[in-house]
Amino acid sequence: MRMSRLFLRTLRDDPAGADIASHRLLLRAGCIRQVASGVYAWLPIGQRVLAKVAQIVREEMDAAGAQEMTMPIVQPRELWEQTKRDVDYGPLMFRLEDRKQARYNLSPTAEEVITTIVAGELESYRDLPMNLYQINWKYRDELRPRFGLLRAREFLMKDAYSFHIDVDDLKRTYQDMYDAYSRVFTRCALTFRPVEGEAGEIGGDTNHEFMAMAAVGEDDVVWCQKCDYAANAEVARRKSETVDGKADAPAREKVHTPDMPGITAVAEHLGVPAGELLKCIAFDLDGEVGLALVPGDRDVNPAALAQAVAPKRARLLADDDFAAHPHVVKGYIGPDAESVALVIADPMVSAPHGWVTGANEIDHHVRSAVLGRDFEVGEWADLVAVVPGDPCPRCGSPLSIDRGIEVGQVFELGTKYSEALGALYTDEAGAQHPMVMGCYGIGISRIITAVVEEHHDEQGIAWPAELAPYDVHLVVIPGKGDEASEVIKTADELYDALANAGVDVLYDDRDASPGVKFADADLLGVPVRLTVGAKGLKRDVVERKLRKTGEESELQITDDLLTVSAEELRTAVL
RNA sequence: CGGGGAGUAGCGCAGCUCGGCAGCGCACCUGCUUUGGGAGCAGGAGGCCGGGGGUUCAAAUCCCCCCUCCCCGACCA
Numbered sequence: 141m142r143m144s145r146l147f148l149r150t151l152r153d154d155p156a157g158a159d160i161a162s163h164r165l166l167l168r169a170g171c172i173r174q175v176a177s178g179v180y181a182w183l184p185i186g187q188r189v190l191a192k193v194a195q196i197v198r199e200e201m202d203a204a205g206a207q208e209m210t211m212p213i214v215q216p217r218e219l220w221e222q223t224k225r226d227v228d229y230g231p232l233m234f235r236l237e238d239r240k241q242a243r244y245n246l247s248p249t250a251e252e253v254i255t256t257i258v259a260g261e262l263e264s265y266r267d268l269p270m271n272l273y274q275i276n277w278k279y280r281d282e283l284r285p286r287f288g289l290l291r292a293r294e295f296l297m298k299d300a301y302s303f304h305i306d307v308d309d310l311k312r313t314y315q316d317m318y319d320a321y322s323r324v325f326t327r328c329a330l331t332f333r334p335v336e337g338e339a340g341e342i343g344g345d346t347n348h349e350f351m352a353m354a355a356v357g358e359d360d361v362v363w364c365q366k367c368d369y370a371a372n373a374e375v376a377r378r379k380s381e382t383v384d385g386k387a388d389a390p391a392r393e394k395v396h397t398p399d400m401p402g403i404t405a406v407a408e409h410l411g412v413p414a415g416e417l418l419k420c421i422a423f424d425l426d427g428e429v430g431l432a433l434v435p436g437d438r439d440v441n442p443a444a445l446a447q448a449v450a451p452k453r454a455r456l457l458a459d460d461d462f463a464a465h466p467h468v469v470k471g472y473i474g475p476d477a478e479s480v481a482l483v484i485a486d487p488m489v490s491a492p493h494g495w496v497t498g499a500n501e502i503d504h505h506v507r508s509a510v511l512g513r514d515f516e517v518g519e520w521a522d523l524v525a526v527v528p529g530d531p532c533p534r535c536g537s538p539l540s541i542d543r544g545i546e547v548g549q550v551f552e553l554g555t556k557y558s559e560a561l562g563a564l565y566t567d568e569a570g571a572q573h574p575m576v577m578g579c580y581g582i583g584i585s586r587i588i589t590a591v592v593e594e595h596h597d598e599q600g601i602a603w604p605a606e607l608a609p610y611d612v613h614l615v616v617i618p619g620k621g622d623e624a625s626e627v628i629k630t631a632d633e634l635y636d637a638l639a640n641a642g643v644d645v646l647y648d649d650r651d652a653s654p655g656v657k658f659a660d661a662d663l664l665g666v667p668v669r670l671t672v673g674a675k676g677l678k679r680d681v682v683e684r685k686l687r688k689t690g691e692e693s694e695l696q697i698t699d700d701l702l703t704v705s706a707e708e709l710r711t712a713v714l
Numbered sequence: 715c716g717g718g719g720a721g722u723a724g725c726g727c728a729g730c731u732c733g734g735c736a737g738c739g740c741a742c743c744u745g746c747u748u749u750g751g752g753a754g755c756a757g758g759a760g761g762c763c764g765g766g767g768g769u770u771c772a773a774a775u776c777c778c779c780c781c782u783c784c785c786c787g788a789c790c791a
Contacts, residue, residue, distance in 0.1 A: 149724075149725090151724095151726090151740095151741095152725080152726090153726045153727095153740070154726080155726080156720085156725090156727090157783075157784045158784095174783090232790080248791075249791055280791085282790070283715080283788075284785095284787090284789080284790095291790080299791085359790095546790095546791085581791055583791085615750095617749080617750055618749080619749065619750080652749095652752090653750090653751085653752070654749065654751060654752095655749095655751040655753080656751085656752050658750080658751045658752085659751065673750060674750090675750060683750095
């Protein structure tokens with residue numbers, strides 16, 4: 141491609157509002173342009189990268205036995221009502237009506253559609269397993285789109301759905317997908333980590349999230365340096381067990397703590413560390429009040445609490461709720477508050493201890509509250525949010541926490557959708573069963589964000605070879621003298637020779653200064669840069685520079701570079 | 715949705731308090747010079763100042779309403 145004809149305008153200045161490297165560089169390099177909040181156009185350079193990522197995903201999915209198809213983006217709302225996910229998704233769905241006021245939505249995902257289609261096509265155990273995928277645009281009306289492609293409202297996703305006779309068979313495909321995903325992200329040159337994940341709106345059981353490790357990531361990843369334990373912070377747990385023992389503490393004593401509803405203030409006022417305080421978090425439990433107890437220097441992990449009380453639903457009390465429960469005094473809650481349906485505590489609270497905690501009375505706390513003497517715990521469960529240094533639940537070694545970008549997820553779905561939508565198969569004995577399903581997503585456009593975050597420098601992007609929009613960036617510097625036309629002729633010939641050898645070349649034939657051309661080459665990030673200039677040609681060489689490492693070398697162009705076989709040329713250049 | 719900020723040329727911004735010819739840098743066009751890391755000089759083109767209403771002799775500027783975009787938070791396959 142000759143740059144003189146390419147639809148590309150690079151930006152010299154940073155665009156306003158692009159705060160992370162990937163967003164800034166993708167805009168500056170002319171890969172994307174914003175059209176609306178969280179909605180982007182893909183310009184030719186970006187389109188090529190998008191296509192390359194999609195192709196990698198396609199190759200690995202096909203190799204793993206999945207079959208590609210395409211489903212509509214417009215989906216009838218009725219399907220979503222059949223699985224109740226219409227309500228689960230709520231305002232996250234883009235909704236629309238046609239001229240007859242029939243209700244539709246734009247696809248945020250496609251479990252309902254694929255399950256309905258499969259229900260009509262597959263009927264026998266002989267037809268299973270089946271694994272189907274598509275690469276298509278998805279839509280979510282995010283509360284707050286941000287960071288360019290990272291949290292967009294329109295994004296390209298590969299979504300796959302597998303159908304099985306039983307869970308054992310599902311597990312085989314699940315593992316195949318897990319392995320395929322590892323190959324995809326390795327080929328994309330991402331530093332990634334598969335972690336135990338959170339179920340979200342899809343619902344289901346076992347699942348793993350593939351996290352590209354990046355400081356701008358929106359998820360916290362808890363991982364162990366010794367063993368292979370890794371989990372999204374929402375589901376991560378620390379090694380913890382309740383201990384038996386009597387606290388050797390004096391009698392409980394009420395203390396005056398005026399206007400101190402917070403842990404920090406009370407700890408300072410009484411001169412004790414925050415960890416000596418007992419934090420009591422009130423939550424609504426299907427209309428009743430529950431208390432969650434953790435040490436004062438710890439936070440309750442809401443996802444852990446939700447799991448602990450399931451299938452009931454826990455919701456932290458809002459300010460308004462406290463009015464309805466006068467015995468629960470916000471800021472001064474004690475574990476022995478009246479009319480509490482459930483007291484649930486993290487095992488850390490079982491340490492023999494005289495706790496400082498709320499007195500259930502405004503402006504008062506108590507000292508020396510002792511478990512078993514002054515308050516009781518109804519249920520024990522891991523509730524605290526993990527912090528770095530906590531013991532690994534598997535091996536006890538210290539845990540670390542880093543940020544990650546979720547680029548893929550694999551789920552064991554079970555029969556939620558097949559039951560709701562009637563995807564049944566007949567077994568050998570003639571009996572009907574719901575198909576057991578799995579689903580598997582990869583954020584194609586989001587991968588590009590993660591890749592640029594990991595592969596860039598001050599000058600611009602440094603694409604990994606497999607994703608680069610072009611293989612070679614050929615720069616011609618004609619110079620001023622009589623030899624200028626000869627230099628251009630040589631560059632033209634090299635361009636043609638490379639193209640004939642099957643190399644994708646971006647040829648900077650523009651009438652621009654060398655500085656502009658080199659700066660754009662660095663910004664665009666094509667892995668190999670070849671420079672044809674009068675300076676080099678005097679010695680019969682073209683210069684070769686690698687974008688990633690800056691490593692420079694020279695290629696002799698005398699007799700044969702333009703006449704060698706395609707294979708030899710490829711080897712010499714790439 | 716709560717809090718904060720911004721809409722002025724393709725991009726980045728000034729002008730707004732205190733109403734009076736719509737500006738600067740980069741980019742773009744023409745010419746000359748230049749040519750190995752974002753060239754110089756000269757000339758030029760490009761604006762619904764987010765939209766609507768109001769005040770005024772006069773509105774980018776003041777008032778009211780609306781829209782859009784960005785940042786923090788809540789939320790999140």
